[in-house]
Amino acid sequence: MTVANQVQPVAHARTYTRSDFTALRAFVQRVPAPTIARLYFTEDEDGHEPTPGWVESYLRRMQAELVELAMEHGSPVLADHLKASARAHGSARLTSISLKMVEEAASLAVARPSAAHGVGMWFRPLVARRLKSEGVATLGELIDFCNRRGGSWWRAVPRIGAGRARHIVAWLRHHEDAIGRRVDEDVDPADPLAGPAAELVQVDGSSRALVPLERMAVSRVLSGIDGTNRAVAFPYISARHDLDAVRAYLYRFRQQPKTLRAYTKELERFLLWSLKVRQKPLSSLLVDDCEAYKDFLSTPDPAFVGPKAPRVSGRWKPFASAELTAESQKYAVRALRAAFAWLVNVRYLAGNPWAAVNDPVVVEREAKLRVERAISASLWTRVRDFIDGRCDQEHGSYWRAVRVALLLGGDSGLRREEFALAQRANMSPTTFGDPDAPVWQLTVVGKRNKERTVPVSPATVGALAAHWRDRGLDFHAAETGPLLKPLFIPSTTRAKLKYRETLDLPYHPDSINHMVRWAMRRLIAGMADLSASEMSFLAGTSPHAFRHTFGTQAAANDVPLDVVQRVLGHASLQTTSIYVQAEKQRMMREAALYYSPKEMAPT
Structure with missing residues (x-):
């Protein structure tokens, strides 16, 4: 009982x-x-x-x-x-x-859930606080919220992942008679690691199919059900075959989307290679197989390489380039070694063949951060002026969104994921700076799930106010909502399912890459004073370049290094010190004196 x-x-x-x-x-x-x-x-x-x-x-x-x-x-x-x-x-x-x-x-009764009950009465405080931050205070409001937004409702709630969302929806459905309200059928969030049965494609050595992990199906022979490296001891996971085991491992990172994407990429590449090139199940691979894959990483088969395409596209390929850097190869080997170690720990595999494989040799860089990607002060000023001018012309609303993204990176040092997911509720004015245009502060959650507060420039606040006007909202009067939000929704069925008409979803971090590429192409075509080297530089500019721009220019303007470290969220001051070029410049200056012609008496 x-x-x-x-x-x-x-x-x-x-x-x-x-x-x-x-x-x-x-x-x-x-x-x-x-x-x-x-x-x-x-x-x-x-x-x-x-x-x-x-x-x-x-x-x-x-x-x-x-x-x-x-x-x-x-x-x-x-x-x-x-x-x-x-x-x-x-x-x-x-x-x-x-x-x-x-x-x-x-024989005490438990209170029956009611539509009027606060979410804090039935859910853990951490979950309740996150729901309340989006204006969801009662169970009835939660059901309305879910039904209004559909299967992706959880994306609008900070740090509520697909797994937790499934549990919440299941609980609401279990108590729908008591609550008196029903959760719509399409509200169940889809499992990002396993697609619908109708979309699955069998992958083996005889087929030419290359599909991402969520669309893979494997024959029994290659499934790993009878893998030679399967553990005989009682397993801790209920994985029937290798695909189940890989998904169980990746599920651990469901609350870390960036890590999940990175590990999914490495494991699906290795799995496809195992099935199509080695024609062996993952749970039968030996050390020599792993060594062969390490060699494959240095020169991937052309059939595995292609331009970036959506994961649902038939043009999708596991590698976007045939030239992986040594650092990327080392990352892949370490990611696979860690995944296999976990599979051994949960008694799915008997041993870890990657444990006997050495990491690829990587040259230790003098500077771990590529600060040469930072935009120079002169070019940064010209870029900002050009974008300001475009904000009142064709595609002005999109340019205004671009301007917000660039300034949150270049003036506040934020990473792409940080400003893409930033919320208005976490931003407030300070008492510093010009009383009519003060510096604001924004709290974000960065790498390693560490929270930090960064300054937001008056120029950024002005850009945000303009972007929010495009959304029909007053930035200064608003209390909730993403700082950056798409203004237009594609007409595709997939987009309509993801973005309901009233859904207040932020930009996906990958969409920021598209936004920056769009802007850089137009900057190169429209800025008449660009040199050839500047055009080449802008063509390769990514969202992270604006973060480097902040670090370099802040250090050049004598902002204390510990302050720059705090803004950037670096774990070590040594990492931040790479932005200080004074010692390198001194070395070059002294070398120039040494190399300069000297007046020497003839011998």
Whole structure:
């Protein structure tokens, strides 16, 4: 009997939620009250502030009520035990086992979910806070939110991934009778690692098909069901074959989209090579196979290489270039070694053949960051002036969005993913700078899931205000929403499913690359004063170049290095110091003196 999942009659007015019972069990197990308050209570619980003192008092009252009902309605043995404990200690002391017996004996009802209930009553505080940040305060509003946005509703909520979204939707459907509202059928988020059965393509040595991981199907012979490296011990994952095992590994990174994309790329490349070139299942590969793949990385087969194309396209290829850098080859080997190590740890594989493979040799660079990608101060000023001029001409609204992206990178040092996902709720003015045009501050979550706050220039704030006017909104009056948002939705079925008419989704980070390429082509064609070298430089400019631009120009203007480090979010000051060119310039200056002609007496 699980009291927390059933509705039963009670002899008193109070009802308790599933979170209440979970919190009480933690309390009985002597988990500190501050921890319980943070994990299981939110500010709207019964209108009380979830302070540790209030939580402890609330749980003691709850425990006393449970014990009272258990003594009245439970077995004589349990009643005698509780009375004896009360006489000895002043109140009945419970263990985890006796608490379960008390819950069953008391037959307490759990509050039935209602459309008017706050999300904090039923979901963990972390989830509830994220939902509330998007204006979703009740279960009814949550269902409306899901139905309005469809299967990708979770993308509009910061750091709610597809996996967590599936659990939320499943819970809402389970309680739809009590809530009195229904979640639409199309709301289930699709698994990004496995496509619909109708889109699967069988990949083997005899077929010419090359498809991404989510569209792969494999024959039994190559599936790995009978792989020679399969572990004989009890497995920790329920993977039937190699595709299941690979997806189980990648699922660990579902809350880290950038890492997920990178690891998916490496594993699908290796899997395709294993099936089509080696014609062996992944779970039968040996050290010599891995060594062969390492050689393959240096010169990929032309059939595996092609220009970038959508993953749903028949033109998709696993490699966009036939010339992988040594660093990229080393990354691939290390990513595969780590994946195989995990498969060994969960007892899917018996051993890790990559453990015996050395990393490709890589030249240790003098500078790990390629700061030569930074735009010079002169070119940066001319680029900004050109874009400002285009904002009032054809495609002006898109140019205004481009201007926001470039300034968030070039004036605030943000990475592509950071400014693509930045939210208005995390931005506010400061008291610094010109009173009429102050510096603002923006909090973002960067690499390693570390939060940091960066300055936002008055020019960027002005650009944001113009972009928000294009969206029909007042930036200064708004409290929520993505800083950058697409203004136009493609007419394709896929786009319509992703972007509902009222959906407030930000740009996808990959769309920022397209935006920058679009702008660079027009800069090269439209700026009359560009030199040949500047044209070549702009043709290869990526969103990350603007972050390097901030670092280089801030250091050149004597901004303290520790300040630059904080803005850029570098873990080490040594990484930031690469932007300081003074020592390199001094070295070259001294060398020039040494090489200069000297007046020497003839010999």
